Amino acid sequence: MPAERSGAFPPPAQSLLDGRLCLQLLPRSAYSARDPVQWQTLGVALEQQRGVHAIDSDHRVDFDTHPGTLALTPPGVEVFSESAEGGEYLLVRWQLEDDRPGLQHRLESPGHARGLALGRQLRRLLLEPGADPLMLEAAALEFVRLCESMPEGKPGQTDFSAVLHRFAEDFAQPLSLAQLAAGQGQSELRFLRDFTRSIGMTPHAYLLEVRVQAARRMIEFGDLPLAEIALDCGFAHQSHLGSAFRKVLGITPGEYRRRVTGR
Template sequence: MPVLQRIPPTPAPSKDALGCAASKLDVNQEFEGGGLTFYRKSTGNEQFGNVSTPASDRGFLVGVALRGGHRRRILHGNHASTHDFDNGSIYIRDFTEDYRADLQGGFDFLLVEMSRAFIERVNDEKGGPRVSSLLPMNGQSDPVLGALAQVMTQVLDRPAETSSLFVDHVSLAIGTHLLSEYGAGATAGWGDTGGGRVLSRKLEVRAKDMLLAAMRDDSSIADIAEACNLSRSYFIKAFRQTVGTTPHRWLLEQRVQKAKEHLRVPGRSITEIALQCGFADQAHMTRVFASVVGVSPGAWRREHGI
């Protein structure tokens, strides 16, 4: 008599921190910066299946669709709701609630995980009414978050080329927008006293010195603001009012000026100059240089007969 053998069941695909079967994803990226965690999840799989996460104290998750054609059926106890997502549509969910959803159609999402501590920090920096949570959303269009999500995809694609100063700016913009548009649980807060915000000469020098040091150690804007005894938001606004541009843009311009000095020296390779001036590589320097000067480093060097 033949012996029957027990065939073990095929193990279910492992799921990541957001409840996705990682093996089914075509793009699965993660980046932490500016107090937020960013993810990009993308697949062409029309029958992706379900996602689920148990309740936790992780805060909130904001999803921004980078393309249309996606539908999800969200299960709420004994009932369900179905939502369609176009390019720029968003959802917001609270991690304190169990989450289950069936995903239909391929998708491409930029996801932002926001802790309650980050919300409190934005409350402190923006002033005005304070909020304690975000309203749940599913499928609503938000062009502002859609545009910011596109910016963050570039960061996820090339994290080595991105400074923490830039990520701080984008993170603060995302946080401020979310709290302003979808904040809940408002309490009495404090408002802006008005008037111009400028840095004293001493603080301007200190801030610029630290930004220049960021060419080497990539100091965050929070560190610089703390050194000036200012909140991050106040520092950004005061720096722009004083200098005429944001800290990140000013730093890029200084790197370009330093690159010009090196480019004047015959025989120096652009790759070598890029690394010495704080750029990730030659391609990174070329993009920034062209955005500031209007031509590539090589073209600028030729124009000046070097």
């Protein structure tokens, strides 16, 4: 993943452990960049992301990264990546004594529920005004420890690209498990199991994430009243948006608006 992107309100990189660990929340925005190769890198996709990349070569291939995909890149492996829209991504780089020995290639682990949960926790801490530095360091180190047990292969998984596209297009509408499962040609129980395994969260939790992210972008790029944003994003009312926003991001919509706009 790239080191820098342009976009609204990109939180600055957090330097931890006397500069030996760098934590960054990369925003959803277009980018084209080449990753530095000096440090060990672990990242998790918080949103779906499509584009092209080249890993340790000049051969570019298309990618469609689902939320919950954990990626470990050892020092010396160069990654070029570009995307027309990007996707929010939690990235940790470090130079610590317990780096995974002998790893010579990039590893990916899709549907990593623990990685996604820790990534979302770190996002909340990064967005929280005056977050406890000790808590941030502890969460970052817990995230880094995930590389100790990452699998060497990618298990076969159901392709949920069409479902993720439907979430992206119809998030403001009521969506039922039966509708989503029918679109995949699966029973509700099979769909619930496979989606949760592939993405790292349940369909309902993912829909809440998509709605909150949509509201977040409307706050960043416009000045609509929060009550109107709530309805446009599929929430029943403003307080419903507020509780969901706080659950996902750790702050209220009003606090977020004041932070990104100064108003």
